Amino acid sequence: MLEGYDVSKLSIGTLGSHSALNILKGAKDESFRTVVVCKHGDELVYERFRVADVMISVESFEELANDEIQERLLELNTILVPHGSFNAYIPTEKLLKLRVPMFGNKQLLVWETNRELQERWLRRAGLRLPKVFKSPDEIDCLVIVKFPGARGGRGYFLTSSPEDFWKKAESFLKTGVLREEDLRDVHIQEYVVGVNVYPSYFRSLLHEETELLAIDRRYEANVDALWKIPASEQLQLDLSPTYTVVGNIPLMLRESLLAEILRMGDAVVEASEKIAMPGIIGAFCLETVITENLEIYTFEISARIVAGTNVGIGTSPYAYLRHGENMFMGRRIALEIKEAAEQGRLEEVLT
Numbered sequence: 001m002l003e004g005y006d007v008s009k010l011s012i013g014t015l016g017s018h019s020a021l022n023i024l025k026g027a028k029d030e031s032f033r034t035v036v037v038c039k040h041g042d043e044l045v046y047e048r049f050r051v052a053d054v055m056i057s058v059e060s061f062e063e064l065a066n067d068e069i070q071e072r073l074l075e076l077n078t079i080l081v082p083h084g085s086f087n088a089y090i091p092t093e094k095l096l097k098l099r100v101p102m103f104g105n106k107q108l109l110v111w112e113t114n115r116e117l118q119e120r121w122l123r124r125a126g127l128r129l130p131k132v133f134k135s136p137d138e139i140d141c142l143v144i145v146k147f148p149g150a151r152g153g154r155g156y157f158l159t160s161s162p163e164d165f166w167k168k169a170e171s172f173l174k175t176g177v178l179r180e181e182d183l184r185d186v187h188i189q190e191y192v193v194g195v196n197v198y199p200s201y202f203r204s205l206l207h208e209e210t211e212l213l214a215i216d217r218r219y220e221a222n223v224d225a226l227w228k229i230p231a232s233e234q235l236q237l238d239l240s241p242t243y244t245v246v247g248n249i250p251l252m253l254r255e256s257l258l259a260e261i262l263r264m265g266d267a268v269v270e271a272s273e274k275i276a277m278p279g280i281i282g283a284f285c286l287e288t289v290i291t292e293n294l295e296i297y298t299f300e301i302s303a304r305i306v307a308g309t310n311v312g313i314g315t316s317p318y319a320y321l322r323h324g325e326n327m328f329m330g331r332r333i334a335l336e337i338k339e340a341a342e343q344g345r346l347e348e349v350l351t
């Protein structure tokens with residue numbers, strides 16, 4: 001596909017949601033033409049902020065894989081930048097078969113859609129992970145029970161014994177929050193008591209460096225609202241925490257933790273090379289909990305830009321430290337594409 005491209009007239013394109021403003025603004029700052037494939041009704045976001053040169057409206061994001069839309073993107077010499085909505089709304093087989101070149105390593109996008117594969121990757125990198133329980137009957141500490149599918153933590157619950165697990169699972173089945181098949185794919189993790197920290201990195205193949213560009217924490221409903229309800233009322237309401245991400249909050253980490261955070265990023269990159277050469281290309285993020293003893297536990301990985309880097313649009317302190325003003329994840333991605341194009345190395349950063 002790349003052979004048919006006019007490399008002097010590239011477009012950067014993405015789906016209109018998640019971190020599209022970040023990606024498109026970054027692309028414009030690096031003088032690319034920008035394309036957004038967005039859902040009817042969402043056009044105003046990309047119009048109002050003036051980040052999209054070309055807008056393609058669709059009923060559903062899955063249409064990205066349709067021939068007609070792919071042809072249009074190919075005509076525009078588009079390089080797609082994937083984000084969370086690619087995994088959430090486009091079936092993996094379709095994602096792998098997209099003809100429009102994508103910045104990043106598609107194979108690793110597949111790894112991130114599966115909790116067992118993620119775990120294997122993170123263990124291989126030598127990171128500290130929460131204990132995983134194979135069966136509900138082994139639960140012997142506070143655990144978080146997760147189910148597949150991007151549901152913003154709906155149906156996830158905390159429990160600390162097999163008896164309570166089955167009681168809660170049955171009640172969720174009864175109310176329709178969970179289905180029988182969900183229980184087959186249940187993932188039970190030790191619940192780590194601490195604060196959530198989400199470092200975002202950029203692995204540059206061209207510069208052979210893994211940069212730390214932003215750190216955020218998530219603002220989740222209703223778990224971040226429970227403390228506002230007095231304990232006596234909480235007991236009467238019988239509330240369960242849910243984790244629907246509503247936004248992100250920037251975070252500066254205690255400096256003594258940074259050495260480990262940087263080493264973790266390097267280790268994840270090294271492990272990724274063993275999984276799918278050339279390993280991670282571009283953005284990735286670790287989801288961690290840091291305890292009162294300053295131990296860092298990693299419970300998830302995203303092998304692409306995360307919405308947490310949106311807090312750095314313009315400049316995040318970490319991006320500033322490394323690059324000076326006006327650098328952020330979306331722009332860093334565009335810069336890598338620009339440099340790769342200039343050096344005739346585009347095929348190295350696309351899949």
Ligand SMILES: Nc1ncnc2c1ncn2[C@@H]1O[C@H](COP(=O)(O)OP(=O)(O)O)[C@@H](O)[C@H]1O
Pocket residue numbers: 130144146150151152153189190191192193196218220243287289299300
């Ligand atoms: N092992 C854990 N210990 C403590 N909190 C956790 C753990 N795993 C997840 N969480 C909390 O639950 C939220 C949702 O879990 P996550 O695994 O990120 O699922 P999702 O697929 O919805 O992103 C996290 O953002 C975090 O607040």
Ligand SMILES: [Mg+2]
Pocket residue numbers: 287300
């Ligand atoms: Mg998560």
